Amino acid sequence: MKKLMVAVMFVLATGTAVSAQDFKPGMQKQITSEQRAKMMASRLMLDDKTSAEFVPLYEEYVNKLSECRPERRQRGEGQGLSDKEIDEQLKARFDRQEKRLSIQREYYDKFKEVLTIRQVKQLYDQPNPARKFPSRTPKAQRR
Numbered sequence: 001m002k003k004l005m006v007a008v009m010f011v012l013a014t015g016t017a018v019s020a021q022d023f024k025p026g027m028q029k030q031i032t033s034e035q036r037a038k039m040m041a042s043r044l045m046l047d048d049k050t051s052a053e054f055v056p057l058y059e060e061y062v063n064k065l066s067e068c069r070p071e072r073r074q075r076g077e078g079q080g081l082s083d084k085e086i087d088e089q090l091k092a093r094f095d096r097q098e099k100r101l102s103i104q105r106e107y108y109d110k111f112k113e114v115l116t117i118r119q120v121k122q123l124y125d126q127p128n129p130a131r132k133f134p135s136r137t138p139k140a141q142r143r
Contacts, residue, residue, distance in 0.1 A: 033062040040126070044119045053114045058123075061107045068100040 031039075037058040041051040070093070081089070104124070111120045 033059045033066075036062055040123065044115065044122060046115075046119075050114060054111075057107070057110055057114060061103070061111075064103045064107075065100060068096045068103070070096065 034055070037055040040058055041054055044054075046054055108120065108124070111123060115123065
């Protein structure tokens with residue numbers, strides 16, 4: 001019995017060590033738009049027929065929203081900008097927000113054709129689906 005217990009503990013210990021080798025601090029598993037759409041379909045508790053219509057539509061929606069994301073900035077990049085560059089960045093942000101809103105309005109009508117209005121509300125109450133890396137800093141530190 002002791003040998004069996006030792007063998008099981010050894011297998012568990014080596015299995016944990018092997019699976020932990022691929023993990024690097026700061027890395028997050030990226031979820032594809034297809035996986036995101038399937039998760040949303042299950043969250044909305046859709047039947048097979050509705051899910052078959054919804055998943056490609058939602059994938060398309062997420063991909064279009066992801067085009068509105070700004071490029072990743074390096075830390076401290078915005079400190080040495082001129083007034084003109086800051087003005088251009090703010091205008092670009094407003095353009096992205098307008099584009100994002102127009103995409104949301106466009107797909108609102110498409111989602112209403114496939115889903116009930118309560119499901120559409122639940123869909124739009126979700127956080128940004130195009131955001132790949134949710135913020136992990138406490139709200140007090142973001143300010």
